[in-house]
Amino acid sequence: MPSSPPVLSPPLSSPSRDNSPVTGSTDSSTQLSKRSFEVLSHALELESSRKKCKTDRPTAPFRHAARWVGRAIDPFVRLRDAFHVGAAFDAAEAEADEGETVSVPNDELVRSMTDKDRQLHRSVYQRTKSLVPNFCLILEGLAESAPGSQDTLLGTMTSITKQCRSDDIGTLKAIGLDIIENHGLLADEEVSWAKKKGSFKKNKSTRGFNDNIFGRLLCPHKYSQLYSQDPDGFCTKVLESDNDIIIQASDLPAFLYDCEYDASAIDRGLLRGPIVVQVYKGIFMSPSSVNLKDGDSNAKGRSSHGQLHGLSRATPHTIAYACMMARYFCSSLTSWREQDGKFSLHHFYYYVVALFEMDAESSWAVDTLDWWDRQVFGKGPRKFENSLMQAEQAADINSDFNALIAQRIARRANDDRS
Numbered sequence: 001m002p003s004s005p006p007v008l009s010p011p012l013s014s015p016s017r018d019n020s021p022v023t024g025s026t027d028s029s030t031q032l033s034k035r036s037f038e039v040l041s042h043a044l045e046l047e048s049s050r051k052k053c054k055t056d057r058p059t060a061p062f063r064h065a066a067r068w069v070g071r072a073i074d075p076f077v078r079l080r081d082a083f084h085v086g087a088a089f090d091a092a093e094a095e096a097d098e099g100e101t102v103s104v105p106n107d108e109l110v111r112s113m114t115d116k117d118r119q120l121h122r123s124v125y126q127r128t129k130s131l132v133p134n135f136c137l138i139l140e141g142l143a144e145s146a147p148g149s150q151d152t153l154l155g156t157m158t159s160i161t162k163q164c165r166s167d168d169i170g171t172l173k174a175i176g177l178d179i180i181e182n183h184g185l186l187a188d189e190e191v192s193w194a195k196k197k198g199s200f201k202k203n204k205s206t207r208g209f210n211d212n213i214f215g216r217l218l219c220p221h222k223y224s225q226l227y228s229q230d231p232d233g234f235c236t237k238v239l240e241s242d243n244d245i246i247i248q249a250s251d252l253p254a255f256l257y258d259c260e261y262d263a264s265a266i267d268r269g270l271l272r273g274p275i276v277v278q279v280y281k282g283i284f285m286s287p288s289s290v291n292l293k294d295g296d297s298n299a300k301g302r303s304s305h306g307q308l309h310g311l312s313r314a315t316p317h318t319i320a321y322a323c324m325m326a327r328y329f330c331s332s333l334t335s336w337r338e339q340d341g342k343f344s345l346h347h348f349y350y351y352v353v354a355l356f357e358m359d360a361e362s363s364w365a366v367d368t369l370d371w372w373d374r375q376v377f378g379k380g381p382r383k384f385e386n387s388l389m390q391a392e393q394a395a396d397i398n399s400d401f402n403a404l405i406a407q408r409i410a411r412r413a414n415d416d417r418s
Contacts, residue, residue, distance in 0.1 A: 062157055065131035068309045069124075070161030071168070071283070072318050076338075076346055077124045079154040079161075083139065085110055085118060086125025090136075168283050168325055169336065175287050176279070176329045177201055180217075183274040184255065189213050208332030208340075209235040217275070217330050220251035221261040241341070249347035255326060267364045271319060271355070277375050279329070280322035284311060285376065313379070314372035316356035324349045 057063070069079070088105040096102050104110060110118060129135040142149040172179075177200055185193055193213060199206050207214045212231040219227045219234065223245070227234045237245045252266070256276060259269035281289045284306040305311070311318065324345050331340045338346040356365045373379040 059153070059156070061132050062153060063160055064308075065128065066157035066160035067164050067305070068131060069128055069157065070164050071305060071321050072309065072311070072315065073127045074120070074124045074317070075161065075165060075321060075324070075349065077121060079124070079128060079158045080151060081109065082121045082124040082128065083150075083154055085113070085121040086129070087136075089118075089122055165325075165336065169328070171282055171287055172279065172325060172329045175282050175290055179275060179278040179282070179290060180213075180330075183278050184217060185213065186216075204334045205332045207330060209238040210332050211235075214330050214332075217255040218247075218253050218327070220247060221254040221257050222251070222263070222266075224254050224261055238341075247341065247343050249344045249351055253327065255330065256323065267355075270364075271323070271352070271368055272371060276319075276322050276326050277372075279326040280314070280319065280372075280376060283322060283325065284318060312377060314369055314376055316353045316369075319356075319372060320349045320352035323352045 066079075069075075084107075088107045088110050089102065092105045093102050104118070113121070132138070139150040139153070142153065177197060181193060181197070196206070196211065196213075200211075208218065209215045212235060215231060215235040215238070216224070216227060223234070234245065236242075238247060252270065254261075254273075256271055256273045257269045258272040258274065262268045278290050284304060286304040289304070327343075327348060328336065328340075328345060333340055338344060356369070359365060370381050373381075
């Protein structure tokens with residue numbers, strides 16, 4: 001398996017002699033400075049040896065981007081692999097004739113992946129490189145001026161994404177039990193909670209299915225009625241890996257819901273659970289925003305992760321991240337692991353994303369994102385949807401707008417028949 005990404009295309013021409021910053025704005029004809037690549041490479045060497053740069057960190061834009069990748073793009077894909085796959089497809093597309101279907105590149109790593117994994121890695125590549133101006137040109141310049149530095153840069157960014165996850169675990173360690181206390185308890189659980197809260201804080205291993213309150217939250221919602229009949233017995237069966245109850249990532253936990261389970265409409269109330277909303281606020285808005293009114297922005301202190309990265313609407317990936325972190329917090333795992341028994345946090349994250357992306361235009365997906373926007377940001381329906389509705393209502397039945405829509409529908413129907 002190759003250790004570093006292939007050279008990105010188009011190739012970088014000989015560097016200019018100016019000293020403009022590596023990430024400065026350039027057009028396609030502007031050449032990046034060889035000196036700036038050397039400075040960046042030197043900074044990477046210093047950071048890898050845990051030494052401090054004497055000047056402002058040349059790696060700052062990449063560190064800033066990395067802090068967003070795990071939270072809002074993908075917390076599991078290694079950036080080295082994503083950029084390797086993305087560069088391989090970029091090279092294949094550059095070599096293909098116009099209109100020609102691009103085949104899977106003849107690359108060991110790319111060929112070893114399923115189609116779904118290739119698509120995932122390409123998506124992470126495209127979204128990540130958009131976070132830093134000239135990202136691909138910078139990687140090319142590093143490859144030419146200091147071979148191996150591009151690999152070091154992407155490895156450093158991946159390490160930062162993992163550190164950010166640890167930081168968020170630390171945030172939930174401070175506020176998570178208060179979130180459960182204020183937003184996750186039943187009335188008859190309050191006395192028991194008051195007695196056990198101290199032990200939950202001192203020893204995380206007492207959570208999960210070792211406790212009936214956390215067990216209820218983690219129980220697949222389809223089993224919630226069964227759980228209520230015998231909480232102790234249910235938790236015992238889970239802990240003993242009883243074959244009658246196998247909990248997997250595709251089983252949607254009760255804490256994701258805000259209502260009773262409806263087998264005929266499984267998505268009713270799904271991803272509207274108050275615990276997840278508060279976890280989302282704690283991570284993306286600020287810990288001080290937890291427990292405030294929906295959409296209130298009176299939190300004080302330094303800028304939140306959402307503000308620093310321009311987050312103004314909830315996204316499938318940020319929601320999935322909050323769900324994953326809430327699931328980890330409620331579990332008995334004392335340190336981060338992707339696997340909790342047979343339940344995979346890795347798979348759970350992608351299942352939540354898929355709830356939106358498999359049918360992005362469904363009423364559930366649209367309504368759920370709008371609902372999240374109201375809860376977290378205090379915003380109404382998304383501007384595009386609003387504008388489209390208003391345009392449709394204002395347009396006369398015989399207008400060009402409606403005629404155009406009718407033509408599109410007719411063309412699609414003809415294409416489907418042919």
